[in-house]
Amino acid sequence: MAIMPVTDSMFLLAESREHPMHVGGLQxxxxxDGAGPDYVSEFHRQLLSLVDVSPLFRRRPRGPVGSVGQFAWTGDDHLDLEYHVRLSGLPRPGRVRELLELTSRLHGYLLDRHRPMWEFTVMDGLQGNRFATYTKAHHALLDGVSALRLLQSSLSEDPSDMAVRPPWSPRVRTDVFGSAPRDRDHDSAFDPVRAVTELAKEVRGFGAATVKLVNEAFREQSATLSFQAPRSMFNVPITGARRFAAQGWPLDRIKAVxxxxxxxxxxxxxxxxxxALRKYMLDLGTLPEKPLVAAIPMSLRTDRSVGGNAIGLILCDLATDRxxxxxxxxxxxxxxxxxxxxxxxMSRLQITALSALPLIPLAVGTIPGMIRITPPAFNVLISNVPGPRKPLYWNGARMQGVYPLSIPYEGQALNITVTSYAGSLEFGLTGCRRTVPHLQRLLGLLDESLEELEKAV
Known part of the structure; x- marks a missing residue:
């Protein structure tokens, strides 16, 4: 059994039906060339034949789910690959609209905690000689940086490379899922003393870091603080249903600005x-007089590792009042x-601990009624995850675009996640289906906002 880091277990602890805690990606x-009408269904069958599954994708919370299962991982010795890897057909006419609608529905339901917490859906019937895949993994298992690294490492820059395998099945064979490799402490009993000792190591030095933050923020006024954000239409209770919108813009346009x-x-x-948010809220008559505050996750990874979470958080004044x-x-x-x-x-652990302070209202917000009486720490979460610079291929199929899906939280009804890919900046907007109306319109407003910046310079 592997003890789960605090940064991972908090995503399991905070999850409910109204608050799914998984991230995803639409590719x-x-x-x-030469692909026949059965290409996508055959592609799906080939995926199911790759029964060699890496240990990361065998992980599931250790039972019972409601107690120690939120603090420790165990390996699944009998992984059902047909459950995790699925084939779906888009309703006609198979436009991007139908693709985003299906992706929105898939992103809205919870992952099964009694199984490894990931799913992969192949989508057939897309117009324009294309197909799509939707990847979904619990945030306790992977953060955005890990997910993109796995994607980049599993695909190829060579269109003639026919040995590409999916992220869950490494190129170098380990063993089949009938005999899963063990974590170093997979068979050991849960040791509470060890768990407390490891937690103490993680928070060592937190006191000094807190003093520094207070000095910087209050005395020198050098930081954007929590609880300065105004109430907005996004800081309300949410449901579990999702709506997703996506589009890319040439990086050359952003670089020129x-x-x-x-x-x-x-x-x-x-x-x-x-x-875009300023115009969107002005049109709806909901723009606050004070500027919106965005929470900006930053990666704290210093190596090429994957799995788990290593993130800090910066609060940014979006100047929507200007x-x-x-x-x-x-x-x-x-x-x-x-x-x-x-x-x-500061150390990585100190930054992680301090970054958790603005997230406290998100945890408090799960208590019924608390969102309406507690001030928001920030108004919207906006992430930017660097992606592959060159075009990637899956056994000859060129990836046109990759669009991230993330997590709206209670009191945070909209999440904007951005990644770069092959000369394009790809935006993925994930919102609560009930509380963020006309989400698709934000894509047009993003384009208008970029045009305004280009004209101004």
Whole structure:
């Protein structure tokens, strides 16, 4: 049995039917030359034949699920691959609209905790000589950086490479799922003393880091703090149903703006979101007088490892109270610099611990009625995960795009996650189906926001 890090177990502890805690990815592929009408169904059958499953994708919470299962992993010795790897047909006419609708539904239901917490769906019937895949994994198992690394390592930059295997099945054979490899402590009994000792190691040094944060934030006014965010239409109770919208923009357009303004790609992406959210909320008559505050996850990984979570959190002033696009971009750039400066010199564990402070209201929000009486720590979560720079192929099928899906939380009805791929910046918008109306319209507003920035520089 493997003890689960606190950063992983918190995603299991916070999960309920209204609050699924999994991340996902939608990948679009071009059919290779010469592909017949049965190509996608044959592709699915080939996936089911790859019974060699890596230990990461055998992990499930140790039972009973309601107690120690939220703090420890065990391996599944009898993984049912047909349950995890599925084939779905899009309803006609198989447009992107139908693809996003199916993806929205798949992203809205919980993963089974009695099984390894991941699913992979192949989608047939997409217009334009294409097919799609939807990958879904619990956030306790993988964070966004891990998921993209797995995707990049499993695909190939060579279109003639026919040895590509899916992320759960490594190229180098280990053993079949009938005899799963054991974690180092897979058979050992749960040791509470060991668990407490490891937790103590994780929080060592937290006190000094907290003092530094207080000094920086309150005395020097150098950070955007929690609880300065205004109440907004996004900071309300949510349901478990999801709506998803996705689109990509050429990276060259974003780079031209950042070069002209001396900012960063992340700053320009945030300015696009700021402008789009401002117009969206103005049209709905819900824009607060105070600027929206975004929570920006940052990766703390220092190696090429996958699995688990290693993230910090920066709070950023989105300047949605300002009409001029360059004013918003400048404010965002300065706010991000201040946020990064607060963490300077801290260890990874200290940053992780301090980043959890703005997330406390999310945990409190699971108590009925608390969202309406507690102030939001931030208004919207916006992530930027670097992705592959070159086109990737799956046994000759070129991946056209990869669009991330993430987690709306109680009191946080909209999540924006962005990744880069082969010269494109790919946006994935995941919202509560009931509380975020006309989510698709935000894609057009993102385009308008980028055009405004381009004209302003």
């Amino acid at each position: 679009l592929f071009e059919l290779p 950042l070069k002209a303004t001396g900012t960063t790609m992340n700053d320009v992406m945030l300015a696009m979101c700021s402008g 009409a001029e696009p360059l004013d918003r971009l400048t404010t965002i750039h300065e706010s991000m610099l201040r946020g990064k400066a607060v963490y300077h010199g």
